[in-house]
Amino acid sequence: MKEIPIQNIYYLLCYAWDKLEERDLVAVNAQKFKDLPNLFARVLVNGLRFLFKRGLDRSYRSSVEEYRGVKGKFQLTQSLKHNSLTLGRAYCECDELTHNVLQNQLLKATVHQLLRYTSLDSRNYDLLRPLYQRFHDVDDIRITSRDFSKVVLHRNNSFYKFLLNVARVLHENLLFDETKGQWTFRDFVRDEEKMAALFEKFIYNFYRHEVGNRYTVASEYITWQAVPIGDSSLEFLPRMKTDVTLTNVERKLVIDAKYYKEAMVSRYDQEKFRSAHFFQVHAYVSNLLNDANAGRRVEGVLLYPTVTVDFDQTFRVRGQTISFRTIDLRKPWTELESDLLNRIIR
Template sequence: MIKIRNVYYMLAYAYQTLNEASFKSIQAEEFNHIHDLMAAILIRGVKNQVKRGLHRDYKERSDVTGHLRGKIDVTNSVKQNTMIMQKMVCRYDEFSENTQLNQILKTTMQLLIQHGEVNAHNRKELRKVTLFFNHVSTVQPYSINWSAIPYHRNNATYKLLMNICQLVLKGLLMTTDDGEHRMREFLDDQQMHRLYEKFLLSYFKKEYPHFSARASYIEWNVDDDISDFLPAMKSDVTLTHKGKTLIIDAKYYARTMQTHAMFHSKTLISSHLYQMFTYVKNKDRAGSGTVSGVILYAKTDEDITPDHDYQISGNRFSVKTLDLSADWEDIVKQLGAVAGMM
């Protein structure tokens, strides 16, 4: 089980906005539940946003009115026979705070209030900040197209808040057979995998600035320059420094080993090894041996923990685990050992 405080540190690296002064007090708090941590971040973030001003946008409205405005909808006016009341159906734009961003925020806060394991103080604070959303409607959590949310200069400050909302609505929220909402005890593996990858990349960028750290595409080492229909290869983290390259593949799974069905023997997961072998060999086009690869699993409760190094066909391959249930100082040491493979 990952410590709640470690989840906060992972979030702080993944979303650098959490390092701003207004969020610093969260570091000193003790959280017994992941719901409480998410609530604390939203409370501070929404308060900051209220001070800046809630996002507003133009929304088209249609009203039956005797005061003409915008465009007259003649067709619907005739259908509704509004002219006998000396009124018309008018369509017009209204500058409103009832935008998708605010709807997602309100929905998330209400679900945490109603179904989350949130302490009394944070629950009270959530209720206070939702008062600023009286004119904002809620949305169905499963109808949100997260990848289609547009960010620009006027709403960029919402990006952290939307990431936290996504973790809550996709990683914690469940719907029972009778349609009722419930909250998971912890983030589901898919959302934790996403956070784990983002955390590792951001950590190496910040703590090892002398390395070039990025999630880079690896080109296929084709002989005839024809690469049509070949799948894209993108590493989770690629570190480069002084002519050396280390490709890191982040894996957050319930199991780090595979078991032979007949003999019940355990081996490393073959598909993960094949993937890393492909990455390293295509990256090391010259066969120099300066490219290495490490599969970095989040530690599970399995009896056998992968901790192996191999020299295969001139390149170094490693399979390691990161114990996210350890104290943060120990996690820093473990990541330092990974960086030391360069």
């Protein structure tokens, strides 16, 4: 698969994260950056400037320290152990309002990691360095991917979510190459499993944001139109859950996002669509032909990224419409957006 423009990857991520407002707030000209780490570096520069201007998040943290006199909750055992009382001092437990909280530690650690990235351009380095120094009252920590899920966010600090998403991508893909003695960025676009999850979330949130005024957009479970015989139970049938379903009064459209390097398989020297994909969507559409959808057109679309050529094939199977379509993620964003709105769900 040819290279997807950096700007498009950025937009895919922003939709997948459901953070469009923040994307615009830290808007960057994605086309001018040579790689994703440099794009994300500038996103962090703009985002951190906003955070510092607004004020870094703070929280109360409990700590036990030695004070002159008594402050907070007196700790007798430690005070006696260190002979503090004879010196007019005491160990006390206090709740202190501090910037030294996990979300700030994660951002500081990510900036530090970026500053060591071999291919970080000099302009980004010069912009990031003073921002890193402003975290002087935040601890340096060694982070893991699990730390990102420990952060508790609420309405007043929700902007952190966007920057932490950026930080997590960088943390998981900036790797130290011991043979070269330098930091490199793993191209996660080549990771089919990660891109499949990203593609699915992108498609769902794109349509939820862009056509939510015309359709109810959901990922829904479909009930089998089947009747068990004897002691049989429907519980043993596999669950059917759509990636995206667009519903209005006239239409129900099921979109199944398939991020595959090869949308077709070769059989007897002839290219064929994957039978498992076809039967999956056929099952969805067939079981949606029920009383709840009476009067609606029920359709299914298998949506693939373009690999070598585009295709747009539609078939009517026993009165049901099923389409195989591609979307070219390499196109300029405005064209890609237009295709999603005007061709894929036409």
